[in-house]
């Protein structure tokens with residue numbers, strides 16, 4: 001019979017199914033073996049501290065849903081409803097329109113069987129708003145080095161497994177960036193482009209209402225990620241601090257806020273800027289500059305568009321961009337400022353690069369085969385598969401996105417001699433400046449953009465140099481960095497080298513401080 005202790009112990013799974021999380025942890029396992037990571041530290045890091053799943057409900061607004069041309073025929077003689085206050089109509093990326101009551105105030109409304117024709121000529125069905133439930137998550141992976149820290153993602157394709165992987169990545173990244181945080185990640189299963197402003201506000205407020213008991217400025221600090229931005233962070237701050245006596249002391253509950261309400265100068269561009277500092281340092285080591293280099297980009301959101309603007313300002317040429325809606329190409333170079341203006345134009349409801357007049361449309365599969373110096377994935381995870389890795393025609397991959405390269409693809413890139421700046425260093429600029437924001441909030445200070453950029457550049461290059469030294473097995477001390485503590489006695493690939501740095505820094509906390517019982 002099993003002893004009580006054996007009976008109580010949760011057995012280790014003998015065969016783990018392959019998931020996003022197990023794939024993301026492959027490099028952890030490989031590196032933990034390589035450096036002989038302390039057994040108990042390994043157990044602590046293999047699974048998150050906490051996995052929260054909860055639900056958020058919200059009452060949606062009335063919508064006008066467009067009919068197809070065929071369906072509209074039944075209403076061919078329906079006359080147009082003149083909209084007195086067009087500001088009350090909010091057009092969504094999916095073609096539907098949020099109908100705010102004020103839109104039709106004072107208008108002569110022609111409704112037949114719940115349908116009306118708008119001045120654009122199309123017939124719409126009026127669908128009353130109903131309550132809807134959304135699944136929400138917060139994974140708190142590890143806090144050995146400081147409060148949990150990580151973004152909030154609003155996206156349709158999220159899961160507990162994905163958030164576990166992203167939260168673990170944050171633990172590694174905060175250690176690499178040398179900021180006093182651990183790792184967390186969360187968000188809501190929702191396509192934010194299908195909801196109106198007020199709806200997103202209500203959903204965000206309700207989300208924070210449920211999250212409030214789990215987080216705090218010294219416990220767990222969210223930030224923007226895919227589908228969220230400074231506006232969402234402002235709402236989260238308001239909801240967290242509403243009615244509190246010392247609400248200004250709580251400003252550090254989220255980072256990535258607008259600079260006018262306690263955000264840091266330089267935070268919006270920080271992740272893109274950090275990627276560029278790494279790329280610049282990569283070329284500087286070879287005695288080269290970014291002038292005349294070409295690059296291909298996936299994702300033109302916060303990270304992608306900012307990296308592209310900075311790279312083009314340094315003389316590099318953008319040849320092709322892909323986003324959720326399509327891909328555009330211009331062999332002579334895409335005008336990044338014009339593309340940014342096109343994407344941010346309020347008439348561009350999808351915020352997409354598709355339709356940009358300064359480039360031609362190509363298929364997504366062709367993006368990967370555009371010859372260039374640099375490929376910069378800055379969209380979602382798992383995009384660079386082994387098949388794509390076999391065909392890409394670039395010399396360097398700089399991972400702006402989290403986990404864009406699958407482990408199989410990673411092996412292909414290594415075999416093909418394509419260099420890699422892995423995500424946990426490449427996109428660490430965002431969390432680094434989030435830390436600067438958090439400190440400024442705590443101290444009630446404001447730093448200039450030049451000060452932020454200078455600190456960020458030093459931090460990114462210093463830690464990236466340690467990683468390159470680990471990779472080359474070249475422990476050394478310079479004015480800027482000291483890598484002697486971290487080398488492992490042989491050369492390793494850069495992704496593994498980055499993980500060595502993360503694990504050694506985290507392990508030190510457990511070994512020196514011990515484990516709380």
Ligand code: NAD
Nearest residue numbers: 226227271299300301302303323324378379401402427430
């Ligand atoms: P964002 O929402 O601002 O932009 C996302 C971009 O990806 C958009 O252009 C969108 O069209 C595109 N996209 C979405 N689905 C796609 C698909 N299926 N195929 C191609 N393109 C697609 O998000 P962001 O903040 O720029 O984040 C991008 C990546 O960078 C994510 O992996 C995120 O985790 C990572 N990251 C962001 C930050 C940050 O500070 N925002 C920090 C570190 C890492």
